[in-house]
Amino acid sequence: MAQQGTERVKRGMAEMQKGGVIMDVVNAEQARIAEAAGAVAVMALERVPADIRAAGGVARMADPTIVEEVMAAVSIPVMAKARIGHFVEAKVLEALGVDYIDESEVLTPADEVFHINKGDFTVPFVCGARDLGEALRRIGEGASMIRTKGEPGTGNIVEAVRHQRMMQSQIRKIASMSTDELMAEAKAIGAPYELLKQVHETGKLPVVNFAAGGVATPADAALMMHLGSDGVFVGSGIFKSDNPERFARAIVEATTHYEDYALIGNLSKNLGNAMKGIDVTSLLENERMAVRGW
């Protein structure tokens, strides 16, 4: 019997994205540029995070017309975002046929207590996390892929670095703990015990772990790969730059060859301006997206 939507099939889809770049796009033309540059998937949105910040108000799931337009334009996988806790938006996206759903803090949360029960879906989910406890809570709910939250739409890598460093150092700590200490640690970081035990045994997250939230240059992407990311999401960084096609290609190559500094130097020449960016410390607490979800 053929089995669909199994843990292996859902997590396996994310394994196939490793070493790649997933790009935010808002229409078919941008999706084609992303695919031609070597993106491994695109995230179909109504606005990129920088524009969501600028627009204010409530940010919701994209108009299905945009999602369908993007799906028709490219042969690579198409992801789309649902609001935290908004399982109906997620069911709609699944029905549309998107390949991956991002339960995303970039949109205005629909539920301040509960995230979506992601085990209830055939389509896989990616969720943001700032630390290991948050990552394992999302995996416990059925997420098949994790990404750092970073601070979306800022073009500022500092928060993504903070989150990935935190996650990797916690993983190293858990791996070196004695088994006796695991339950107390599970309680302390709010992580499901069985998943924490897996991290202890394998020394890694049970799912693929990408970087997101602030990647704006080829060097940013390479930095995140060095810090242990399996791949990179670029939101506003491409289509808010001066030359999206060149930025997209350069970020793809820098992600593959993240240890080749001469190459990254060449890729970075005459790229034009990266997105302008925002100093994260200038954001008010209620303007921060990373604190959405728990």
Place this chain on the structure above:
Amino acid sequence: MKIGVLALQGAVAEHIQLLQQAGAEAVTVKRVEQLDELDGLVLPGGESTAIGKLMKKYGFDVALQEFSAQKKPLFGTCAGLIILAGEIEGQDWTHLGLMNMKVARNAFGRQRESFEIDLPIPGVAEDFRAVFIRAPLIREVGDNVNILARYKDEIVAARQGHLLCASFHPELTDDSRMHAYFLQMVKEYRSQVAVGTV
């Protein structure tokens, strides 16, 4: 025996793990200069469009033609199968174009249609757990291609001399029998080199 896994993008670590489990030395390959020291190469699952573009950019398209001309074995899974195909449905170009077969990309549909199932693969296993993820299919094969496995009458694994491919992902299981089969092909190649027939 030293086997490389093309590491431009995709599920590289999983192939390395299974190759080691099957008894080979396995290394990641990001530069064409590394190909000389290898006895065989795995083209992993990933996104074929992304891998294909990076292959071309870094000269793997030409270098792997030479690699194959020396009869060094190649094993492609999912995206790797598309990279090996001699014809790709709906497009007028190929990546390496090495195998005499026509393939269809995303032939089962989108991710929600992805699935896993036990398949018999004669000469490899009776019940191999085959994981299909936005998988391609082999529509037709030439006379010199052996069909290794079918799912619902469609061809999902094949071999043409020193070239092996599967539309599913053995690397997403802990079953190394398909990799052991590939290592056997590499041994055959090495014994042919030893007697000077290639």
